[in-house]
Amino acid sequence: MNILKFFISVILLINFFSSDLKAKNLGTKITKNLRCLICQGQSVYDSDSEFANSLKILVEKKLDDGLNEKQVYDYLKNKYGDWILYDPEFNKNTYFLWLLPILMFVFGGAIILRKVILKKKKL
Amino acid sequence: MKAKIFPIFLIITFSIIFYIFYKGLQNSNIYTPEIKSEIKIPNFEAKEFFSKDNVNSDQIFIGSEYYLLNIWASWCIPCKEEHKYLMNLSKKENIKIIGQNYKDNFVNAKNFLTKLDNPYDLIFSDNDGTIAIEWGAYGVPESFLIKNNQIIKKIIGPLNEKLFSEIKELIQ
Numbered sequence: 001m002n003i004l005k006f007f008i009s010v011i012l013l014i015n016f017f018s019s020d021l022k023a024k025n026l027g028t029k030i031t032k033n034l035r036c037l038i039c040q041g042q043s044v045y046d047s048d049s050e051f052a053n054s055l056k057i058l059v060e061k062k063l064d065d066g067l068n069e070k071q072v073y074d075y076l077k078n079k080y081g082d083w084i085l086y087d088p089e090f091n092k093n094t095y096f097l098w099l100l101p102i103l104m105f106v107f108g109g110a111i112i113l114r115k116v117i118l119k120k121k122k123l
Numbered sequence: 124m125k126a127k128i129f130p131i132f133l134i135i136t137f138s139i140i141f142y143i144f145y146k147g148l149q150n151s152n153i154y155t156p157e158i159k160s161e162i163k164i165p166n167f168e169a170k171e172f173f174s175k176d177n178v179n180s181d182q183i184f185i186g187s188e189y190y191l192l193n194i195w196a197s198w199c200i201p202c203k204e205e206h207k208y209l210m211n212l213s214k215k216e217n218i219k220i221i222g223q224n225y226k227d228n229f230v231n232a233k234n235f236l237t238k239l240d241n242p243y244d245l246i247f248s249d250n251d252g253t254i255a256i257e258w259g260a261y262g263v264p265e266s267f268l269i270k271n272n273q274i275i276k277k278i279i280g281p282l283n284e285k286l287f288s289e290i291k292e293l294i295q
Contacts, residue, residue, distance in 0.1 A: 038261050050226060051262055054252030061253065079259035 027060050030072055033086050034059075043086065162274050164267075165257040172224055172232070172246035183245060189218040189294045190269040193243070194255055196227045197235035199263040205281035206239050212287075213242035218294050222246035225255055225263045268293065 031045040044052045195202045222243035268276035
């Protein structure tokens with residue numbers, strides 16, 4: 001009986017904490033994707049500067065206000081520009097950045113394919 | 124013919140890469156944001172510095188007057204340097220100076236003002252720094268010149284002689 005009680009309390013505790021964790025995780029996820037603008041090379045999540053600490057509080061506040069992830073990004077982009085995001089969005093300034101790896105992959109694949117076909121023909 | 128294409132291709136590729144990196148060397152690696160001029164001021168709620176009464180941003184920035192919002196703190200050394208320019212501006216009739224006390228201790232901030240004099244028409248506190256984020260600010264000191272609820276000039280860092288005369292010219 002004692003063991004049963006123990007297990008029930010453990011399960012309840014896990015549920016309790018995991019629901020809280022989920023809300024925290026979104027804040028963490030967002031701050032990890034934000035560049036700390038005054039300490040370059042660090043994310044807001046990693047930094048302990050005044051700027052980053054304020055930003056962490058603000059992100060939590062905005063999430064409490066019911067904003068979703070994209071809205072928080074848009075809000076900050078409006079204030080600080082695209083640079084604040086580590087994961088730049090697909091737009092006319094960044095399409096080359098996003099498409100370059102795919103282009104290189106296709107191009108490289110074409111070269112390899114040609115080589116293989118040529119080799120086969122020789123055989 | 125085919126044997127020649129490859130080295131040429133290689134040389135071209137490397138020269139392009141070299142050119143890009145060489146150009147990149149000259150770029151500053153300190154990021155300065157593009158200052159979007161003529162952006163609307165944010166709407167926020169804050170506490171007045173002395174009385175601790177709630178104030179809303181639309182109660183502070185009224186009408187078509189010039190306002191200079193200055194983010195300051197008693198622990199910030201450059202704030203002391205720019206203080207004389209703020210004092211000078213505060214003597215002008217056509218501009219109001221609004222202080223935003225950033226992450227500061229009340230007693231220290233008050234001492235700062237009694238020692239160096241108070242240039243501000245109104246001060247509000249920003250204890251957790253979130254209002255500074257609303258402004259799109261990075262830290263202290265930072266100043267925003269405001270007219271008709273629009274930011275017409277953003278100054279990152281302390282005021283100096285050059286910026287001071289620029290502001291004076293703008294508000295003429």
